[in-house]
Amino acid sequence: MRICGIKLTHDGAIALVEDAKLIFCIEQEKRNNNPRYQTIDNLDAIAVALTEHGLDPRQVDQFVIDGWGGAVESQFQVFSGATPITLKGAPYVERHAEGLLDSHDGFGLRLDGSDFPYRSYPHITGHVASAYCTSPFAKAGQPAYCLVWDGGTFPRLYHVERRGARFIASLFPLIGHVYAAAGHHFGPYRQTNRRDLYDPAKLDLGVAGKLMAYIALGSVDESIVTVFEELYEERLAAGARRAGRNSAESPLAAVHDFFDASELQLETKAPEDVLASVHCFLERLLIREMAIAVQRHSRIAARNLCIAGGCGLNIKWNSALRATRLFDAIWVPPFPNDSGSAIGAACSALAADQGFVPLEWSVYSGPALLRTGELPGWNTSPCSMRELATILASNKPVVFLVGRAELGPRALGGRSIVAAATSPRMKDHLNCIKLREDFRPVAPICLEDRAADIFSPGTPDPYMLFDHQTRAEWRDKIPAVVHLDGSARLQTIPRTSQHKVVELLVEYEKLTGIPLLCNTSANHHGRGFFPDAAAACEWGRVEHIWCDGVLYKKAVSDH
Known part of the structure; x- marks a missing residue:
């Protein structure tokens, strides 16, 4: 069984899984010195990737497209050659607790002049599947929790075992973009005109990683942490309790409003201390709410944790979670962000057919080096x-x-x-x-x-x-x-x-x-x-x- 997973939106990639083994994953940013977060705007990229590995699209048994924005379905405007095409897919988040493997089935994925059927699973499903299927827990046949904290969602906790996965709880009402948004309010990446930043597509995704380094310049100030804790309770937590804890996401505007309010109280504070304190506030919140969730669901036998979503790249939070000893072991794949979503799409289809089985894979499965001859100079x-x-x-x-x-x-x-x-x-x-x-x-x-x-x-x-x-x-x-x-x-x-x-x-x-x-x-x-x-x-x-x-x-x- 050959499954081709496709991520069309940012961090675009094409992955091929054959009989539960990863053959390749080609991230578009790693071709031709492309910009970071490169999308796939033309379906010809899929046919090219297959051809480079000696395959024709007709030799693929199943194509799977990673879901994207939308509560019910996603929509993609792409080209096949010079022909514009609209494809529909699954939404960002599953629609009910047992709905991770609910697929949107479509037709019209045009490759090399022929139309192919495809499936699409929610974006979050790909994160859960890529994290668990690549983990040592899958190989050992052990269940695990899976924490997915992505840019557009609250941190979501799942339980995964071979026979299936289900949603457990939304931990707290802050989307993963909160870290990058903090950097647009304080410090060297502060933006004075933030109108465009209310659109997630215009957020600088690279800021989060830079802030993780920048906070070493500052110190945690408990008075600043208190400001964030009080504003969080007042502006976000209380509203979330009224709306219900299982809400998936909130507008980015709510995050900016949260930091706008904090700026008024922190005008005299050094920005490096503010950002170090933001990091500390979020880390403590994550640890506290994770402990509460695990205690609340203590009947679940799993004591392993997989971490996925863009926030899985935060090495300090990963280490803090490990230090709690809430879990016997923690696994973070090398692609917890959307760079692993094409692999996740393929693993979702694999899970729908066989359960969440282990994937045989190597981290060195990207594009091969192009040949280079003599070079002037x-x-x-x-x-x-x-x-x-x-x-x-x-x-x-x-x-x-x-x-x-x-x-x-x-x-x-x-x-x-x-x-x-x-x-x-x-x-x-x-x-x-x-x-x-x-x-x-x-x-x-x-x-x-x-x-x-x-x-x-x-x-x-x-x-x-x-x-x-x-x-x-x-x-x-x-x-x-x-x-x-x-x-x-x-x-x-x-x-x-x-x-x-x-x-x-x-x-x-x-x-x-x-x-x-x-x-x-x-x-x-x-x-x-x-x-x-x-x-x-x-x-x-x-x-x-x-x-x-x-x-x-x-x-x-x-x-």
Whole structure:
């Protein structure tokens, strides 16, 4: 059974699942240096992705489109070639507690001149399915809770087991966009004219991740937290109790009104302290309401938790949930946001047919590198990992491109810029060449068996989804990857991995005794990962590019 999952809206992607195995997932932002959050506006992209993998659309058994905005159904205006087409799909949220697998069936998905039938499941269903089906809990046949906190919804808690999934509760009345919205009211991304921000499509989705770094500049002020707590009770919680706790969403305007009211009381406060306190208020609210929900539903045997939705990228909240010990284990996939929605759409169809079965998958299932030949202005030569480690040890960053791209928004060694972490100036250098703010951290990629020596807790974290503190005795040894608050967004990778970045880390460890490197994404500012060495050379802000065994070195001019 071949199932093609399709995400047409932002973070557009095409995924193919065959007999419960992920064959590929092509995120459109990772093609041709496309902008982040790229949509699929033309269905030809689907046919192209299939053709690249030796398939004709007629060889696909089922097409599935991720649902989107709308209470009853969604609508998509796309093209097939030059022909405009309207497709209808499932809504954003399921319509009743047992309705995750209720599908909208349609016809007219036009690929290569032929029309195909398709199914569509609610957008939230894709998050639940992608998180649980990729989890160790699915593989072990264990039930789990699933928390989905997406941009347009309140945090929603589900119970999932192989035979089905059901909605349990909406935890509290704040949509996931609340974090980015805070950044448009306070701090360096503050907007004075917010009329456009009432439209979710015009919200800057990148602000949330930047704020997670920015709050390290501030301190939690309990008087500020109290302001947010009081306004929340007055303006949001009381109304939600009257309306019923199971409401799915509220207008973004309610979030902006909440922050407008807080601004009047916080005019004299430092913005970095305000945003640190916003983060703290939301974290405490999430922990409190999660504990209440689990207690209220204590008859449910599940003690595992999956986390999905855009808020699943907040490593500090993930770590705070883990620290509560409400759950025996927590799983966050590397694509908790909409970058995993095409996979989720395919898994939804799989669940409708077979139940929520485990998916066989690899995080390195994105687009393959495009071939690159000789490039003007660049010298090429074979380069061993030992030679590459020597370049890194001389404090020179390297663009490292190998194999298929990683899934999700974070570079995990397949489309990375790697560098020595031993110089305090390296973080500033990497932020400069990437046109990033100076307060932004640079992540470490570390051999898994050494991580606990350097970080706390230093537990396996292959997808950079939890917060770790750098141990005091290591902070001066690897200053480039230590954030302002002493934390690190750690990626661990086992020595047994066949990925080439492990070989590099091992060679670098032999040379220096240090089992980690700086790791940041290799991309143009505001774009997806480099699709090939040519794109990295065209960018030209790093002098060494290693691509599948070949070193590209910027030629020295004779003039």
